[in-house]
Amino acid sequence: MPVLPPLLDRAEVARRLRLVFPEGTPERDKCVRDAAAATVAAFLYIGAVAGSDIWLNPVHVVRLGDTRMLFNADPAARADYARAPRATGERWYQDNSREQVRDEVIRQGLIPNGAVIERPGVPTTSSKPRYALAAPFAALFDPALQGEALIAAAKHWADVTLNPMALARIVSLRGSIDRDGADILVRFPNGETRLLAPGPSSRIAQAVVEQFAPRFLTDPVVLWLSESAAKVAARDEGWIKRLRLRITPDRTLPDIILLDRGHRADGADLMLVFVEVVATDGPVTEQRARAFLDIAAEGGFDPSRVACITAFLDRDRAEVKKALPSLAWGGHIWFASEPERLVRLLPAPGRLSGMA
Numbered sequence: 001m002p003v004l005p006p007l008l009d010r011a012e013v014a015r016r017l018r019l020v021f022p023e024g025t026p027e028r029d030k031c032v033r034d035a036a037a038a039t040v041a042a043f044l045y046i047g048a049v050a051g052s053d054i055w056l057n058p059v060h061v062v063r064l065g066d067t068r069m070l071f072n073a074d075p076a077a078r079a080d081y082a083r084a085p086r087a088t089g090e091r092w093y094q095d096n097s098r099e100q101v102r103d104e105v106i107r108q109g110l111i112p113n114g115a116v117i118e119r120p121g122v123p124t125t126s127s128k129p130r131y132a133l134a135a136p137f138a139a140l141f142d143p144a145l146q147g148e149a150l151i152a153a154a155k156h157w158a159d160v161t162l163n164p165m166a167l168a169r170i171v172s173l174r175g176s177i178d179r180d181g182a183d184i185l186v187r188f189p190n191g192e193t194r195l196l197a198p199g200p201s202s203r204i205a206q207a208v209v210e211q212f213a214p215r216f217l218t219d220p221v222v223l224w225l226s227e228s229a230a231k232v233a234a235r236d237e238g239w240i241k242r243l244r245l246r247i248t249p250d251r252t253l254p255d256i257i258l259l260d261r262g263h264r265a266d267g268a269d270l271m272l273v274f275v276e277v278v279a280t281d282g283p284v285t286e287q288r289a290r291a292f293l294d295i296a297a298e299g300g301f302d303p304s305r306v307a308c309i310t311a312f313l314d315r316d317r318a319e320v321k322k323a324l325p326s327l328a329w330g331g332h333i334w335f336a337s338e339p340e341r342l343v344r345l346l347p348a349p350g351r352l353s354g355m356a
Helices: 010-020 028-032 034-046 058-062 066-071 075-083 095-110 135-141 147-161 164-178 200-216 237-242 286-298 318-326
Strands: 116-118 131-133 184-187 193-196 220-227 231-235 256-260 271-277 306-312 332-335
Touching: 010 028, 010 034, 010 135, 010 147, 028 034, 028 095, 034 058, 034 066, 034 075, 034 095, 034 131, 034 135, 058 095, 131 135, 135 147, 184 200, 193 200, 193 231, 200 220, 200 256, 200 271, 200 306, 220 237, 271 286, 286 306, 306 318
Parallel strands: 271 306, 306 332
Antiparallel strands: 116 131, 184 193, 220 231, 220 256, 256 271
């Protein structure tokens, strides 16, 4: 009989999953939800770890429960359950939850992130058990691994396993979260600085000014920056008057207004950029986009020289899913965790073109 890994209860597995898969991990929700904790607990219970030649079927997950985990944790009972998964007492899920475990947790979450391997040579249509935990991932659930040692091991696993883009997102978000509770210093393109109140909205605003603007604008100027508490953090009166823009409290205003001065002496490539910062709610909707275009039109800006941006912290967060149905066509989406990329909501793209 193979040596089985020591067990953790489902709650501790869930806690460790949130540590192992930090904010920014691709498909993080599928890796840290309750079903993911139940799935990893089932892998450990039957000993389905790479090299053991024991493999998991989603039915092992849905027929497991606290009764079996607590009162049938001896090696013989675990081996018997691996061979023939039968429910005992309270179970976590019903059999019709197998698709969620297989398709969402395992195939879309754990396999792409390097936590689970598939048994070679098993056809996709086969009902044979086919999944096992990658050994380095399974080692993170050793009860003897605690405290700083666990944190260091989880970070090492991520550094070795996750792809570079995922790691960049994690590092970006980790830095943002680490600054919670402290005032946020924003450095403007002209070298001036402003302090913003702590919070996720200010973190995103900082990223828009310091990362988005220099990446996507030729010669950026911050015309307007407001905080969530209706407080104006910055207002460039000189440029606002020069452009004949009417920016008053009675109007629908964004969180940030940027000017791209371009490089032409005649000003023909000036562009106004309206940015909504979304930490919880408030994206650029069709109604808000029209209000921003009205402000720009008063300054003589044609719609072709106006851009509307909705800025989020990361594309895997709940506020993105919430905002997506209401986003205005023709606008852009930008994520602070992936600052070099920009999403365009094309209203009339024409024929489909290639990815190049």
